[in-house]
Amino acid sequence: MRHGDFARSREARYSQENALRGSAILTRPYIHPDAKSALHCDGVSLEALARRFGTPLYVYSAGHIAERLGLFERAFSGIPHVVCYAVKANSSLGILRLFAQRGAGFDIVSGGELERVLTVDRHAAERVVFSGIGKTAAEMDLALRSGILLFNVEGEGELELLSERAAKLRRRPRMALRVNPDVFAETHPYISTGMREHKFGIDIRRARALYKKAGKHLEPCGVSVHIGSQIRAADPFGAAAQRVAKLIAELRKDGHAIRYMDAGGGLGIEYHAERPFDAEAKVREYAAALMPAAESVGGITLLLEPGRFLVAQAGALLARVLYVKKNGAKTFVITDAAMNDLIRPALYQAYHEIVAVAPRRSSRKMVADVVGPVCETGDFFARDRELPPLKPGELVAILDAGAYGMSLASNYNSRPRAAEVLVEGRRARLIRRRENVDDMLATERLATGL
């Protein structure tokens, strides 16, 4: 091995990058503490976690999540605001509790998400915003009874139903229309939402007319927008916020006391370890794009709905290599985790770093596809990836899996869902035990007597 090769290898860069631990621009909490140690999450060895809890295993750093939330709190400290964590990114109770304990709010999109939030903090409803284009009457009733902060209404039919339910339950809920600002944001087409052809929101040009229809059972007090997810540039957020600010000024002229601007979520992260990423600077840029628009109309509480940015990089999916197999010219590393555990690569061709948990002295590399056992060609975590040579029985960590990992997991191929562990400094706590066969079959019945 030539030393220069090692220094340039991705793993070496990865460790160097993590030398920044403790600073606010910390990218990931996963490090090799020294050349002889296994990969750690904060103070806990992933080898020890795999031995104790088995694999596949989701591991999260509580400290990292708190740090990311702190970046938002600091960047937006100049304006009244509530950070409403987007529950869909990771809805595990142990994760929600971290946010509740720090006074964060929540962005929900279903009655189930509201139940989860109320399970961790029964007083959290006053900090909950309810988004989503298909709210049912039962979900509305639950949210009305809980007294949530804001309904983000996404269509005329929904406006009518909400008004009806509010009248029935004798409530007058605060509501915003989610407008579609027709702003283009560079991201994967499946997670872009802010253009006229998307199913989300109401055409911003029709919004004024609809606010007039809100009627006496609803209190129109906000305007909301969400243009998509994994958006790396700040400009589209700024452009959308300006359009919303203009609408707020018009609505106030129409007599509506608008005091909330919900800017949605969507701030992107960097999934590639070798590309620089300064999380603190990103949030500052984001704040600099949003705040002038909010300040231009005055008297506004800004609501923010970040999901991925807060939890993605805190999490890794730990998997064990089952087999290494060659088919023609290709090598496949088959792990015990699969697309049912983490569907992002299969669904969006998403890139996730994959690192060996055991320390490496050599710079030798292999090129392989990292795949799961599910019977689909789309079941892969990486294709033609340069990796350190891996053998059956070894552990790998699939990084940046804290957002849209476990929350999108399924039982496809009748695979029980993974366990989850939350690391707090040197302590690790199981926040979800591994599913077993009884869990999987619990809701099913054998039809008899037909």
Ligand code: LLP
């Ligand atoms: N607010 C609303 C109304 C949303 O629809 C979303 C995400 C968020 C907030 C949070 O966005 P974030 O800050 O996490 O980007 N499964 C995809 C992402 C889907 C995002 C859906 N909506 C993925 O794995 O990339």
